[in-house]
Amino acid sequence: MRGFLASSIGVTCAAALALPLTLPSSGARAETPAVQSQAGRSAESVAGSTQSLPLAPLGSDRSPGGGASGEQGLLQREVRPFSLVGVVWDDPDDELNGSVQVRTRATGTDNWSAWQAVETHNHEHAADPDAEERASGRVRGSTAPLWVGDSDGVEIRVRGEAEKRHGGEAARDRAIAGAPAGQALPEGLRVELVDPGAEPAPLAARPQGAQTAALTTESAAVLPALSRQETEADLAAARGPESAGKAKPYVGPRPRIITRKGWGANEKLREKKFAYTKTVKAAFVHHSASGNNYSCSQAGSVLRSIYRYHVKSSGWRDFGYNFAVDKCGNIYEGRAGGVAKPVLGAHTLGFNTNSTGIAVIGSYGSSNPPAAAVNAIARLTAWKLGLYGANPRGSTYLKSGGGNLYKKGRNVRLHVISGHRDGFATECPGIRLYKKLSKARSTSARLQGR
Structure with missing residues (x-):
């Protein structure tokens, strides 16, 4: 079985990833390698195939x-x-x-x-x-x-x-x-x-007290959780001296995040450039609809498979969602470009601009989402939305880019934490998960100190 090792990789540090900077937007058929036995795969197969x-x-x-x-x-x-x-x-x-x-x-x-x-x-x-x-x-x-x-x-x-x-x-x-x-x-x-290919090789944990100034999502398998005080200090440092004397931000502590390197994303698959939007005003919650027959040790394999399916099969530039959450509450970096930055995703047709997309791995139309997954949504949104001043209990306006519920150009009032079905006529994120979003909103706001 392809075990997921990244969740046990320790990375100990006190420094934060560089926090949000608004960056300008940037603007094949599948492989069929020779037949191989399960025991003797080629180097190409280690990276996955379709x-x-x-x-x-x-x-x-x-x-x-x-x-x-x-x-x-x-x-x-x-x-x-x-x-x-x-x-x-x-x-x-x-x-x-x-x-x-x-x-x-x-x-x-x-x-x-x-x-x-x-x-x-x-x-x-x-x-x-x-x-x-x-x-x-x-x-x-x-x-x-x-x-x-x-x-x-x-x-x-x-x-x-x-x-x-x-x-x-x-x-x-x-x-x-x-x-x-x-x-x-x-x-x-x-x-x-x-x-999905083989698991990435285990990475050595960063020793206690090691220099962390160069820590990025490219150099670490896991971004460790920060306390709320550490998160606020990092946010103040990122905003510079002009933030001195301003009111304390409502931002939740950064949760532990398994990076793309941690779950083994092959960076050669995606487009090299990144695309950004201006800000993050809302979070859309999804389910991957990929079924619940996976163990948390297989989550990295599931993500690598969905990533390859999005890029090589569906023709997208990268993994569609900005973040993913597994049934055990582990949080994963999704689309590349920086977990703290306003990366433009491909998750909610018509409302990708100024939003972030979070997919819970699984199908939740008839199955209840685990409490750990709902809590992970709350922890992630408390931090991510807090970086941009958004209140998880509140509502906001997003301009529709076109879809089956709202015509292009219409300003639509939405929950700051919305389900996919709020912006598009779809069953996503499954009615059982959708009903848990109220709890996620209240928990997220509490973590922000509201």
């Missing part, structure tokens, strides 16, 4: 050109080892109206899983319509990724059906236009099988 396999018509749709509707998929097939699965298609503006089900075989066994559902609607987790990232020409439509654990066999079926989320209106429009109701599957369907 198998991208086209889907074909199933059942009555096997006739030429008959795959636009009905059912497409892949019959049972042995493949190279993978741990996460998703489906992508050519046009990111198309929706997959239907269902996706997958079953997998555990590596080295004859044990096939039961059929598992893959969340079909994922385009709302994306860059805003006019963002440079969206206009790159590399972005594809995609389902949510599903974590299935070490597997070497797959079978998948995608069934089209009439408009799923927006009721009969779209179906009526198709009927008026004379289009068959079943033509719901987008073109270019492919299944993506992601191998």
